Each structure stands twice: as structure tokens, then as C-alpha cells.
Amino acid sequence: MTALRAHIARRVAEIDATAWDACFPGEVENHAYYTACETAALVSGAELVTSAASVERDGETIAVAPFFLIDYRLDTPLQGPLRALGDYLFRHARKLVSLRVLCIGSPYAERCHVGLSPQLDEQARQQARLALREAIDAHGRDEGVHIIAWKDLAPDDAEAFRDILRHDGFIRLGSLPVAVLDLPANEADYLATLSTATRKDIRRKLAKAGDVRIEMRHSIAGIEAEIVALYESTRAQSGLDYGDLEKLPPGYFSGITAALGERALFVLYWVGTTLAAFNLLLIERERVIDKFLGMRYPLAREHNLYALSWMTNVRYCLAHGISRLQSGQTAYASKLRFGSRLVPSVIFFRHRQGVLNWALRSISPYIAFDRLDPDLKAHRLQQHAQLSP
Structure with a gap:
């Protein structure tokens, strides 16, 4: 059996781009994306900067994963009235609720990107996963972290890592799912999948949107400050607060456009000469990732820009033969109403x-992200009501 050699890199940029991208065929959140994110973080002095782990066999990189260090508040999943309790505990017992955590994954992605060479058979893939886990655990010990966490594993990866991680005492926790819209061949067929009330609502809002000019561009030169302001405004309006995990470093948007070129598309919504909203889309061959949405309030509501942006994205996908629109981990109520399905994520x-691990295992069912999100709670109650006799 060929020996595997694991390596911890201080930055994603230290790993060869071709080798990294070979482990993620076709993905737009690639080496250039992560390098742009960490460059923006380093330049701005942001606390969250990605590092990376890799595994080599005979000098060839066969597995990679980004990770980062964070001082994480255990009350982060608490939202709404419960957040006040978390803030109280943080003020008066900070050491109990704030721990140093090594997170495999990225604060700039909705999925834990664990990449494996497509040339590996299943036995070799499992050996590479184990080598990654062991290298990251050793690095966590060296860094003196309290917790090691695999953040937002997709269903296939969660299944693949399940035995490796549970054998070492890891606890499974529900994270925020990813919303995905599967698109048919045309707009009429898409609208037909929605309820009558939702179809009428979309058509009414589009008709009342008013004089909105839609512009698509790959550069935000001259308007980056407005883009950042709209993003922060929308984040503040959401009513949810996931702390450092949803903060973007200054320079993120311009860095992404420079790194990804035409694979990063900004859709801009102008009312007169005012930029009323933007959407950042990341483009793949079979998927569009609706990465970030920023709106100017109350102007965006007056012109129904959420519905308009949703249908603009649907039409873009249909026009380019793209079958999936991924729209992330928040605002589930509207996404479900507009036909999205929820793909689970696991921590x-x-x-x-x-x-302390035993204590956290005991309380873990009560602090799961998917349990505490208000939109998901309402969705579960609705499903329960529909199933009840």
C-alpha cells in the first residue's frame, strides 16, 4: 500500500491551483475563489482567514479541504428572543460560551468543500478522508483549540465521513440546509409547478415593479462601496445574526470578480439613477449559485425587487440551459414558496x-441550526399540520 502524506498549508494559495481544482471538477468556488477570499481577509486584517489541508500519494495531491480558526459563540444558533439569553451569557460567562474552534470548511461557502481526486477508488477515497481527519486533528491539538468541527457537509460527504468521525467521538448536528430549485425546460412549466396563489402573486409583483432597469455585468468598478452598503443593509434587515460566519471582508466583491471573471455575474437593479438592489451569481455549467443579494430599503419593497430578482435568475438559468438554481441558507419561506427544495447540511x-464533549452531546439536539431557524420552524409546523388528521 502506498503511504499517504498529509500537509497543512497556512493558506489555500500555497496549494497548487491545478491540483486543487482537479479535486473539484467544474466548481466555481474553486482555488481562485478561495484565494480571492483569503487575500481580501488578509488585506483587511479580518480574523477569519482560510488555511488548508491536503493529502499526497506518490507526490500527487489527492485530497484537499479548506479550514479556518474562529472564536465561536455556542449561542450562535439562537435567534429571535433566545438571542437575548445568549448575549446575557456571553457578557457574564464568556469563557463558557466562547470557545476556540477549528472549522473544516469556509465562512465564504455554504458547503464544506472536501475535494478528492476523481481517479481514486472507494477504498483509496476513504483512506484519504482518514488522512485528512488525522492531519486536521493533529493541527487542532497544536493550535490548542477547544473544538474541531466539520462545517456544512453535504449529504454524500456526511455519509462518507460518518463512521470516520463518529469512531473518534464526533457529534452530529443539524446545520442550515441549502435551498435548490430544479428547473424544467421553460418558464411556463416552472410557474405551473407553483401554487395558484404563488403564481398570481409573482405575476402581480412583476406587473407592479414599475420602471426598473436590469443590468448584468462582470465588473463593479465605481460602485463597490454601494454594493457593500446594500449587502450590509440586507443583512441587518434579516433579523438573523450568525456573527462572524456571515461577515464579508472589505474587498470581497471586487476580489471575486477579478478572480472569477465571467463566472461571477452581478445583476444590478436600477430605479432611475439609484442602485436599488444587486445579486451576485456564480455560474457553473449546470448550476447557478445565487450567492448574495443586497437591497436598498424601502425602495426595494416598493418595486418588489425580491420577486423580480428571483424571476430574473430563473430566466437567466432557462436561457442558458442551466437546470439548478441554488439560493443558499437563509430566507427559506420565500424560497420554499417559489418551489425550492431543501438539501440538508450536517455539522x-x-x-x-x-x-465537555459528553455535555455538548447532551445539549446538541437543542442547539441545532436547523431546529432554531424561524423559517424552518414555521415550515415544520406547516408540514405537521398538513399531515395531521
Whole structure:
């Protein structure tokens, strides 16, 4: 059996781009994307900067994964009235609720990008996963972190890592799912999948949007400050707060456009000479990722820009033969109403001290992200009501 060699890189940029991207065929959140994110973070002095782990066999990189270090508040999943309780505990017992965590994944992606060479058979893939886990665990010990967490594993990856992580005491926790819209061949067929009330609502809002000019461009030169302001305004309006996990470093948007070129598309919504909203779309051959949406309030509501942006994205996908529109981990109510399905995400985490790991295992069902999100709670109640006799 050929020996595997694991390596910890201080930055994603230290790993060969071709080798990295070979582990993620076709993905737009690639080496250039992660390098742009970490460059923006380093330049701005942001606390969250990605590092990376890799595994080599005979000098060839066969597995990679980004990770980052964060001082994480255990009350982060708490939203609404419960957040006040979390803030109280943070003020008065900070050491109990704020822990140093090594997160495999990225604060700039909705999925934990664990990439494996497509040339590996299943046995070799499992050996590479184990080598990644062991290297990251050792690095966590060296860094003195309290918790190691695998953030937002997709269903296939969660299944593949399940035995490796549970054997080492990791706890499974529900994270925020990803919303995905599967598109048919044309707009009429898409609208036919929606309820009558939703179809009428979309058509009414589009008709009342008024004089909105839609512009698509790959550069935001001259308007980057407005883009950032709209993003922050929308984040503040959401009513949800996931702390550092949803903060973008200054320079993120311009860095992404420079790194990805035509694969990063900004859709701009102008009312007169005012930029009323923007959408950042990341383009793949069979998928569009609706990455970020920013709106100017109350102007965006007056012109129904959420519905307009949704249908603009649907029409873009249909015009380019793209079958999936991925729209992320928030605002589930509208996305479900507009036909999206929810793809689960999973967190595996482990405290390095056994007693504390046992305590966290005991409370983990009550702090799961998917349990506490208000839109998801309402969705579960609605499903339960529909199933009840």
C-alpha cells in the first residue's frame, strides 16, 4: 500500500491551483475563489482567514479541504428572543460560551468543500478522508483549540465521513440546509409547478415593479462601496445574526470578480439613477449559485425587487440551459414558496475534553441550526399540520 502524506498549508494559495481544482471538477468556488477570499481577509486584517489541508500519494495531491480558526459563540444558533439569553451569557460567562474552534470548511461557502481526486477508488477515497481527519486533528491539538468541527457537509460527504468521525467521538448536528430549485425546460412549466396563489402573486409583483432597469455585468468598478452598503443593509434587515460566519471582508466583491471573471455575474437593479438592489451569481455549467443579494430599503419593497430578482435568475438559468438554481441558507419561506427544495447540511464536532464533549452531546439536539431557524420552524409546523388528521 502506498503511504499517504498529509500537509497543512497556512493558506489555500500555497496549494497548487491545478491540483486543487482537479479535486473539484467544474466548481466555481474553486482555488481562485478561495484565494480571492483569503487575500481580501488578509488585506483587511479580518480574523477569519482560510488555511488548508491536503493529502499526497506518490507526490500527487489527492485530497484537499479548506479550514479556518474562529472564536465561536455556542449561542450562535439562537435567534429571535433566545438571542437575548445568549448575549446575557456571553457578557457574564464568556469563557463558557466562547470557545476556540477549528472549522473544516469556509465562512465564504455554504458547503464544506472536501475535494478528492476523481481517479481514486472507494477504498483509496476513504483512506484519504482518514488522512485528512488525522492531519486536521493533529493541527487542532497544536493550535490548542477547544473544538474541531466539520462545517456544512453535504449529504454524500456526511455519509462518507460518518463512521470516520463518529469512531473518534464526533457529534452530529443539524446545520442550515441549502435551498435548490430544479428547473424544467421553460418558464411556463416552472410557474405551473407553483401554487395558484404563488403564481398570481409573482405575476402581480412583476406587473407592479414599475420602471426598473436590469443590468448584468462582470465588473463593479465605481460602485463597490454601494454594493457593500446594500449587502450590509440586507443583512441587518434579516433579523438573523450568525456573527462572524456571515461577515464579508472589505474587498470581497471586487476580489471575486477579478478572480472569477465571467463566472461571477452581478445583476444590478436600477430605479432611475439609484442602485436599488444587486445579486451576485456564480455560474457553473449546470448550476447557478445565487450567492448574495443586497437591497436598498424601502425602495426595494416598493418595486418588489425580491420577486423580480428571483424571476430574473430563473430566466437567466432557462436561457442558458442551466437546470439548478441554488439560493443558499437563509430566507427559506420565500424560497420554499417559489418551489425550492431543501438539501440538508450536517455539522460534526468534538470537544477535545471528554467530559465537555459528553455535555455538548447532551445539549446538541437543542442547539441545532436547523431546529432554531424561524423559517424552518414555521415550515415544520406547516408540514405537521398538513399531515395531521
